[in-house]
Amino acid sequence: MSNSTLTKKKKNISLSEKSAFMLITFPFASLFFVFNILPVLASIVLSFFDYDMVSNPIFIGVENYARMFAADDTFLKVLGNTLKFSIVAGPGGFILAFVLAWMINEFSKPVRVVLTFIFYAPALVGNAYFIWTVLFSGDSLGYLNNLLISFGFISEPINWFQNTSYNMTILIIIQLWMSMGVTFLSNIAGLQNVSDEMYEAGAIDGIKTRWHELWYITLPSMKSILLFGAVMQIQSVFSVSGLMQTLVGYPSVNNSVDTLVSYISDIGTARYEMGYASALSVILFLLVLAFRFGIGAFLNLIGKSDS
């Protein structure tokens, strides 16, 4: 909501107040610079260097980037994993977070609060993904193994988290289980705030079904909330690493589920190849940015007719 017209009418604020405003921004802004801006800038610069944190950095041009795509199969593997995971769990979680918010929107407030809690609980309690180890435990006592063996589907227990044909799928399911987070909450709030006048006007203009109402009224009036939700969703799927590291371990068999973030921290904080880790971080930044603007463009299509 812009209030620039209001602003122009009022006299400008005094110089002393301006400096007071600058002063109160200082703690946040300075830490924001040190822990957010500087890391991004530092990794851009260091991505062109060979740096092991002991000797001086040596400028090597784009060699780090060349190495990634030409000589590092592990990178290509973890990049593929990250994309696979994000492309399924990202939009999947986003759509789930909208559909469920939309579904519970028609209930009265107390019921809605309870349902909100039920759906939000896995995201709320953080690393409760621990629970799934009981179901997917790799020995014959694991519930799923025991069940499948007793029904004769399998004869040997499957080590779910280490088996490369299942572990990615299992992790995506667990991620979806936890995906009703900030995005879900902001969707609920956004749906509550679509004004009834809009719906009434829509009915007069000839909207006949709830699907039309969803497409032409609800979604367009929530566009900015949806974008916020999408940004939060991108941020969370691309930073997933603890889930794999806890349930599968790092590195996983054939790097089957390692993510870019896990790989970057391995290269950086365990092997001290800071130049290469920085170049990988730059690729991650670009990847996330590309997704952000891709989604922005996609959300702009909402509410348009098919013609």
Place this chain on the structure above:
Amino acid sequence: MAKKAQYRRYTRSTAGNIAYFSLLFLAGAFTILPLIYCVITSFKPLDELLIFPPRFFVRRPTLSNYLELPSLLGKIQVPVSRYFFNSIFIAIAGTGLHIIAASLAAFAFSKSRMKSWSILFLIIQIMLLYNSVTLSVPQYLIFTKLRMVDTYWVYILPAIPSAVGCFLMKQFIDVSVPDALLEAARIDGAGVLRMYYKIVMPILKPAWMTIMLLSFQTMWTVIPSGTIFSEQLKTLPQVMSSISAGGIARSGSAMAITVIMMIPPILVFMVTQSNVMETMSTSGIK
């Protein structure tokens, strides 16, 4: 919050109703049953953990899984209480400092009418895409240069300038704090800090309650990468995984620690829940 109309706009066929409620029921069961099962399992004695097929409910509840935790998690030099203290201290300090720093900055971004501030706010909007996990390696370099590796600072400092808290509060101030109110305070001779303390913070309560929830949740489960080595500085999430390695026989204790980990975020959610919706409705990115 906007009032909802009491009329039903569109009716649904019976089949539609069945589909609607089954979908809702299935999704609810999928999200909440694992958690309920976790709570129940944490009270199961060993013999009930090992029976198959597993029973959902517990026959003879016991606290032994909880009582075993200190010996399972504690080390010779580091008692389990230390991990608890670290987790709680870090979550509270990080959340508190973040709310203060971010609300001050959000106030300035929203009301100082400075052109250059809008560029900074745009950068904050872009940084919403990155969290401390995605930034962990470049941050590791910074920590090394600042000689902060293996101190509490690696948990707390990066949490203070978290973009999402500042963003949400700025959006909320834009909508909820009228300029006229600040103008009146100016006429009364109030300075910026007084306006912040007397006007902005009380109005901003729903927003900072929401940030409290989001930040606490993040801080409670944070695992720094490569920056903590001392056992005395580790938090609960970092030592939890040692239990789960024990397989199904240890699953009772693994569930017990998971239940304990669930309690603080749920308490924070209960306290803040009514404020969250109000804040989130202003969260849109224009």
